[in-house]
Amino acid sequence: MRIQAALVEATGGPFTLRDIDIEPPRADEILVRVTAAGICHTDLTTRSMWPEQLTPMVLGHEGTGVVEAVGADVTTIAPGDTVCLSFRSCGACPSCADGHPGYCAAFQGLNVSGGRGDGTSPLSRDGSSVFGGFFGQSSFATYAIAYESNTVKVPADLPPEVAAPLGCSVQTGAGAVRNVLRPEPGTSLVVFGTGAVGMSAIMASVALGCSPVVAVDPVASRRALAGELGAKATVDPSAVEDVAATIREATGGGAHFAVDTTAVPAVINQAIGALRPMGSLALAGIGAPEAALDVMSVIGKGLTVSGVIEGDARPADFLPWLIDRYREGKLPVDRLVTSYPFTEIETAAQAALSRQAIKPVVTFG
Structure with missing residues (x-):
């Protein structure tokens, strides 16, 4: 054909x-x-x-x-x-x-x-x-x-423009939160990079009751949208001297959880610095073949660092959850x-x- x-x-x-x-x-x-x-x-x-x-x-x-x-x-x-x-x-x-x-x-x-x-x-x-x-x-x-x-x-009345991204970018960002980090309501979470994966992580965090949710991105329009989607604080990394310290202050001593979507080594280390002791970081960005991590901070604070592919999701189970959240207005x-x-x-x-x-x-x- x-x-x-x-x-x-x-x-x-x-x-x-x-x-x-x-x-x-x-x-x-x-x-x-x-x-x-x-x-x-x-x-x-x-x-x-x-x-x-x-x-x-x-x-x-x-x-x-x-x-x-x-x-x-x-x-x-x-x-x-x-x-x-x-x-x-x-x-x-x-x-x-x-x-x-x-x-x-x-x-x-x-x-x-x-x-x-x-x-x-x-x-x-x-x-x-x-x-x-x-x-x-x-x-x-x-x-x-x-x-x-x-x-x-999927439901026949689901708009194609909404259905299409569910199979990768939305699944990856939301899954990094729900399936990998598994935050409890009231815990703090910071997302580095607010493309489709990062925005999906923000929306899932808000839907799961995380607070505060913090978004980090140098693009003003994306920070504004992150705020509209439920992020309680946003950070322009080009406008502050110490990104990690700014996030620790915004989250009362450090975030419980972090998601990196940038795959930029320096940003990954900012995420490590932004976490409180026993915090967890999900690496959902693909691009950097290697990165020099601040291993002493990972060890000294007892952090957990997890790589994430496709939100660690089983699509047949997870996509219906995403669709339900979309129907509820939460995604x-x-x-x-x-x-x-x-x-x-x-x-x-x-x-x-x-x-x-x-x-x-x-x-x-």
């Missing part, structure tokens, strides 16, 4: 719309007509460093849409279902069996190998393979192939979204890179 996709045709290149072909779903696959897809920092980082030998490539891992067809072995999803797409997992390794599919032993092959995991791709152009299978979906296209492990049924994801037609996907990508848009979402007419 002929579809339209946004290809990355060379490492670091722009998204370019091209007509390509997609295979019918195999026995374990699901064909989804994509209605919206969020643009995530991971998409933009990946295209800047994706190996040349694995181009052209279709990215996109925050898709939502309507199921068109399913393979013979698919039992939980049916044609006509409205679905949200997330990351793929094997379902059989120890991490998956324990309810932590974000740490699936086969994560790399199933999500970022350029194909299905067996070396093949359902996508092609003029008879030559187009790499895909990104997070088990490659949803920067009018149609995508997905799997039961990363396809979650207003729509406040983060700027919509663009799919034909303007590169404009949307540049808006994300320039921080003009918190969560760009491309929609398919």
